[in-house]
Amino acid sequence: MIGSRVLLCVTGGVAAYKAAALTSTLVQRGAIVDVIMTGEAERFIGPLTFSSLTARPVYTSLWDAPERIPHIRLVREAQVALVVPATANVIAKLAAGIADDLLTTALLAARIPVLLAPAMNDAMYRNAATQENLRRLSERGYAFVDPESGFLAERERGVGRLASEEAILAALETTLARTQSLAGKRVLITAGPTREAFDPVRFVSNPATGETGMALAREAALRGADVTLVLGPTHLDAPSGVRTLRVRSAEEMHAAALEYAAGTDLVIASAAVSDWRPETQEAQKRKKGDADLTVRMVRTPDILASIGAQKGSSFLVAFAAETENHEQNAREKLQRKHADAIAVNDVSNERGWGAQRNSLTLLWGTDGRCELGEAAKPVLAARLLDAVQELMCS
Numbered sequence: 001m002i003g004s005r006v007l008l009c010v011t012g013g014v015a016a017y018k019a020a021a022l023t024s025t026l027v028q029r030g031a032i033v034d035v036i037m038t039g040e041a042e043r044f045i046g047p048l049t050f051s052s053l054t055a056r057p058v059y060t061s062l063w064d065a066p067e068r069i070p071h072i073r074l075v076r077e078a079q080v081a082l083v084v085p086a087t088a089n090v091i092a093k094l095a096a097g098i099a100d101d102l103l104t105t106a107l108l109a110a111r112i113p114v115l116l117a118p119a120m121n122d123a124m125y126r127n128a129a130t131q132e133n134l135r136r137l138s139e140r141g142y143a144f145v146d147p148e149s150g151f152l153a154e155r156e157r158g159v160g161r162l163a164s165e166e167a168i169l170a171a172l173e174t175t176l177a178r179t180q181s182l183a184g185k186r187v188l189i190t191a192g193p194t195r196e197a198f199d200p201v202r203f204v205s206n207p208a209t210g211e212t213g214m215a216l217a218r219e220a221a222l223r224g225a226d227v228t229l230v231l232g233p234t235h236l237d238a239p240s241g242v243r244t245l246r247v248r249s250a251e252e253m254h255a256a257a258l259e260y261a262a263g264t265d266l267v268i269a270s271a272a273v274s275d276w277r278p279e280t281q282e283a284q285k286r287k288k289g290d291a292d293l294t295v296r297m298v299r300t301p302d303i304l305a306s307i308g309a310q311k312g313s314s315f316l317v318a319f320a321a322e323t324e325n326h327e328q329n330a331r332e333k334l335q336r337k338h339a340d341a342i343a344v345n346d347v348s349n350e351r352g353w354g355a356q357r358n359s360l361t362l363l364w365g366t367d368g369r370c371e372l373g374e375a376a377k378p379v380l381a382a383r384l385l386d387a388v389q390e391l392m393c394s
């Protein structure tokens, strides 16, 4: 943990005093710890305790030195944000995107992993609102160190006791390792649909939004990779911290992907590329007549096959969106395209497209198989990269 930059966020619960002991351990292990406290946390423990332990200023207000924009600076300088303890209130605010103090504003601006250790009364923890908020945050990629069951401040027993320091440190170590796990690696990701124009206002495409590829790009960047995203037409904003090249047609995607594929360590081809395009593209909008119209469709360049043919030592992950015989079709594609692994998803009845959740299975070799399960796309992206990185190391 030597030299690791940790942003410790302390909120107003009884367990706030335990955050001081944790700070001391982190400092002894060589971490550089910045502390943000909410106004309510200051009712439980003083900033002086934390500033003495860290030998650094403690941040309690958005307005102390606003010219330095502390909420942005603090999350840019840290590798991970750790919320200990996390009150029901702050969990609810994060789930709702409320930013009404330094702590919640900084966390809303965070691109770094955020690890929360909830601590509260058993009834507050079990309350449907809290459980719903925890679920929403987890779907957005926040990580948790779950509270323990035991003696609570109210002299009751139940779930809600802050996780042990040991458990928090173990989760922090894992998260820190994750933020470095692709450091120095170059990653290329293709995402989204392509549009094959017929005339200036009509095209052939599919319902892909690029969300899965964007989640993968975000996650790879978060793990320290230098990420290039070749992104087909989508209404979604490109992820920050990632070099994004916007393209429209399969031909444009092919050119951009091949330009960046050389020398990359990992290529993930998640784009839903149109396999055919209209043979001719009219310069002006084609006028409607009474007659039917036959359009000849011709093959677009096979991006995956081209990358597979010249991939060298880079690890190539393909995607297969299948409506039937999912795994059999995906395994054939894996061999045919010289990919190292393939992520297969079921898109029958438009499943997977545009939805916030998806389910994936990763296949490799003749019988390698890993079920990544059904989850929100950011969570699946992390699971997929975990599995792929393990394969890259094996």
Ligand SMILES: Cc1cc2nc3c(=O)[nH]c(=O)nc-3n(C[C@H](O)[C@H](O)[C@H](O)COP(=O)(O)O)c2cc1C
Pocket: 010, 011, 012, 013, 014, 015, 038, 039, 040, 041, 086, 087, 088, 089, 090, 119, 120, 121, 124
């Ligand atoms: C004595 C006392 C103990 C509290 N302990 C907790 C707690 O352990 N967990 C919690 O979620 N809220 C607890 N609360 C309620 C929070 O302090 C309250 O919701 C506050 O608004 C949280 O502010 P913050 O989330 O901005 O820090 C406690 C309140 C009091 C008065």
